Amino acid sequence: MKNILIVGGGYAGFYTAWNLEKRLRDKQARITLVEPRPYMTYQPFLPEVVAGSVEARHVAVSLRSHLRRTTVIPGRVTSISHAEKHVLVEMPDGSSQRRDYDIIVVTAGAVSRVFPIDGISEHAIGLKTVEEAVAVRDQLLTAFEAAAALPPGPERRRLLTATVVGGGFSGVEAFGEMLALASSLLKSYPELRFSELSFHLVEANERILPEVTDEPGRWVVEHLTQRGGIVHLNTQLVSATGGEVRLSTGERYASNILVWAAGNASNPVVASHTDLPIDARGLLITRPDLRIGTADRIVEDAWAAGDNAAIPDLTSPIAGARTVPNAQHAVRQGRLLAKNIAAALRGELPREYAHHSLGVVATLGLGHGVFQYKGIVIKGLLAWLMHRGYHVLAVPTWERKSRVLALWVVAFLFGRDIVSLQSVQQPRAAFLEAVPPIIRLSDRVPDEARHAS
Structure with a gap:
């Protein structure tokens, strides 16, 4: 039997293991997946977790419940030696284990791209995990509770001020959902006024949402501004020391919440701790058939997919284009990866990955959204419904789909749950x-x- 080792249990890793179980017989291969968390996170729903529109546990898909024939190791791969065909795994107790393999699948994903800015390590919260999304929600709800007990003034204003750094999809969706949640909370806190809310979105480039064209991007800025948000373009965060946000424009203000969503960086194990070939960005050089290597040289028994892989985009008219790091690609790459590994074990040739984009859709808060497919742009309620419809179909397993749908129905009938459980920390x-x-x-x-x- 072949020992297949999968590094990482995100979209690509989970779908690879899940589909390998369906395609391989028990005695064809042993499948091992190494992932520090016991679940796969459906990240497109994290902004809705922030807003309380989706329950945190419903976006986390248990690995052990769905991967019945896969050995799940609760650790973190710290180095990959393909020359010797083994990895080192750091276990929860701090010990290190060596794991040998015959075939490796690297789907370690990406990490938050962080810059050396004073104060962010003390005050910023990322938006990559369920725990981070829950922490942002609880911090916002707790802030409203504390602000309602204070007289109008600087401290109350600070508690009701939030900053999101990063104008990509994660940052804009989180900002829109936070703004919608804060606006709805005012109904339950008559002591507070809308004018006391101060929500800032900081983006270093001249536009937000680079995945859409200029016109819908400008509309999103105008839309968020009309709802009371403050969007800073061509602006960088300079410092967050002591909870005071300083921007490159010279503006300063006290911010109670600081959410960091400034893009992705290469996973350290891929960028610095492997002998597999990587490009200048620290991503694995991957062929269209998802084998690691170039057109001229294949690295035998090594495969990759997802955000840690530089995979040629065969559907793009631009020479040298790579598939963008999003769930739409990672899920499909994981499925094809399982097919290709099964084919390779049978002595067949793997298929190349080619997926035409289905368009991009973003939620901007309850009832607000934007969708674009080529020249077609849809805004407002219809786009928001399309966002919910697409993602409830995309989240894995019918059990999770049912739970999410049930919660949306309950929220429609009875409103958001505004209880903060920050004390669980x-x-x-x-x-x-x-x-x-x-x-x-x-x-x-x-x-x-x-x-x-």
Whole structure:
């Protein structure tokens, strides 16, 4: 039997393992997937998790529940040596394990692109994981609760100020959903005024949403501005020290929430800790058939897909174009990857990946959206419905689709759930408050001293 090792359990990794189980018999191969989290995250729904429109657990697909014939290792691959055909895996307890393989599939994904800016490591929250999306939501809800107890003034204004850095799809969708959530919360907080909200979107380039053309991009800026958002174009974040945001334009303001969505960077294990060939951006050089290598040289028994792979876009008229890093490609690449590996094991030639874009669609908050397919642009409620329709079909497993749909129906009937559970980040706080001081003191006294007394 061949040992197939999959690095990463995101879209591409999950769909590769899921489809390999369907295509290979039990004795054809052993499949192992290494992923530090026990689930695959459906990232397009993270902005809706921020807004409370989707339950956090519903965008997380359990690996063990759906990969019945795959060995799931809860660790992180720290290095890949294809010459010796093994990887090193860092386990949750900090120990390191060596795992040998016959065939490797690298679907490690990307990480947040972070710049050396003072204060972001202390105050910024990313938007790559379910935990981050929940933290942003709880921080916003807690801020409203605290602000309602304060008189109008600088501190209340600070609590009701949020900043999102990055004008790509993740940043714009998160900004639009946060703005929609904050506006709806005012109904439950009559002490607060809309004029006290201050939501900023900071983008270093002259336009947002580079995946759409200029006209819908300008419309999104105007739309968000009309709803009370503040969009800073051609602007960079200079500092966030002490919770004070300083922009390259010279503007300064205190911001309670700082969300970092400034794009992707290559996964460190791919960029720096492998002998597999990478390009100048730190991505694996990958052929159209998803084998690692160039047109002239194939790296045997090595495959890649998703955000960590530079895969030629055969549908693009631009020479040298690569597929963009999004879920639309990663899911389809994962499915084809499983087909190609199964074909290779049977001695057949793998197929090349070619997918014509279905267009791009973004949510801008409840009832607001934008869609573009070539020259067709749809805005507003219809685009928002298209966003929900597409993604509920795209999220894996009927169980997850059903849960998401059920929650949307409940939210339509009864409104958003506005309960903050920020306290779950300190689960022992309530218990420690109940512990009498004498017991706390005895915990600090060594047993010998306690017996002597």
